[in-house]
Amino acid sequence: MKNIIILLAFGLTLSVTGQSRWGVRTGLNYDLNAIGLDAASSSTQEIFEGETLDNGYHIGVFGRQYLGDQLYTSGSLFYAENTHFLEGNDGNNDFFFERFDHKFLQLDAGLGIRLLKFARAEVGVHYQGSISNNAFSNTFATPTAGYNASLGIDLWKISLDVTYYGSFTDHLGTWNDIPLSYERSQILVSLGVEL
Numbered sequence: 001m002k003n004i005i006i007l008l009a010f011g012l013t014l015s016v017t018g019q020s021r022w023g024v025r026t027g028l029n030y031d032l033n034a035i036g037l038d039a040a041s042s043s044t045q046e047i048f049e050g051e052t053l054d055n056g057y058h059i060g061v062f063g064r065q066y067l068g069d070q071l072y073t074s075g076s077l078f079y080a081e082n083t084h085f086l087e088g089n090d091g092n093n094d095f096f097f098e099r100f101d102h103k104f105l106q107l108d109a110g111l112g113i114r115l116l117k118f119a120r121a122e123v124g125v126h127y128q129g130s131i132s133n134n135a136f137s138n139t140f141a142t143p144t145a146g147y148n149a150s151l152g153i154d155l156w157k158i159s160l161d162v163t164y165y166g167s168f169t170d171h172l173g174t175w176n177d178i179p180l181s182y183e184r185s186q187i188l189v190s191l192g193v194e195l
Contacts, residue, residue, distance in 0.1 A: 022063035025078065025161070027190035029056040033183040035084050035100065056082035056102075062192055069114070074122060076108045082186070084136070086175075098175070100136040104128050108148060120152040126165060139173035140182055159192040 060078020067073065084100040110124020129143035130136070150163035167184040174180065 019066040020063065021066075021194055022061065023157070023159070023192050023194040024060070025062050025076065025159075025190045025192035026059040027057070027161075027188055029058055029080055029082050030187045030189070031055060031082060031084075032185045032187065035086060035180055035182045056080060058106075058188060058190070060106075064112070072112050072114070072120075074108070074110045074112055074124065076106075078106055079131075080104055080106060080188075096176075098135060100139070101132060101134050102130065102136045103132040103134075104130045104142070110148065110150075112152075118154050120150075120154065122150045122152065124148050135175065139175045139180060140171040141173070144169070144171070144184065146184070157194040159190075159194065161188075161190045161192065163188045163190065 058078045058080035060076055062074065062076035064072045064074045080103075082102045084102065086098045086100065087096065106126055106128045108124055108126040110122045112120050112122030114120050124147070125145065126148055127143060127145050144167055146165055146167040148163055148165045150161050152159055152161040165184075165186050165188065171182040171184060172179070173182075
């Protein structure tokens with residue numbers, strides 16, 4: 001019985017191989033929300049100036065398995081890095097400037113539909129985990145999960161995707177006795193090449 005199941009799985013794999021696409025992708029990250037003060041902390045509002053946004057980049061692989069002419073499942077794995085800069089006064093009239101590097105791996109899974117011959121729409125979920133030990137990972141807990149929605153265009157073997165990523169929860173943490181919050185949402189603009 002085990003051999004029959006293996007043979008059926010192998011046959012199914014061969015039958016759908018022609019409908020699968022995979023490739024590499026890279027692009028830019030645009031954070032939509034800055035690291036800020038926790039809403040519960042009003043005493044530090046006067047000493048905290050806020051964050052200067054500096055966006056990041058991502059690079060990884062993607063795959064699509066077509067279930068017909070229009071419907072497909074998708075997955076991707078990529079490395080990404082975002083940089084945040086916090087600045088302010090610590091209450092003793094000492095200026096501080098801290099860099100928060102958020103380096104992470106992210107795994108996406110989604111369901112998409114081809115709208116036209118060259119356009120796609122997709123929704124899904126993702127799982128993100130930090131891979132560095134720094135101010136960001138020590139302040140905000142990881143791993144995290146969230147949702148995503150994207151629009152894409154395919155021209156020959158080149159694809160362009162714009163994806164919105166949101167989080168299921170806000171992230172709270174404390175850095176140097178300053179309570180911080182980070183509502184993780186960003187837009188990724190990706191250029192992909194099918195291999």
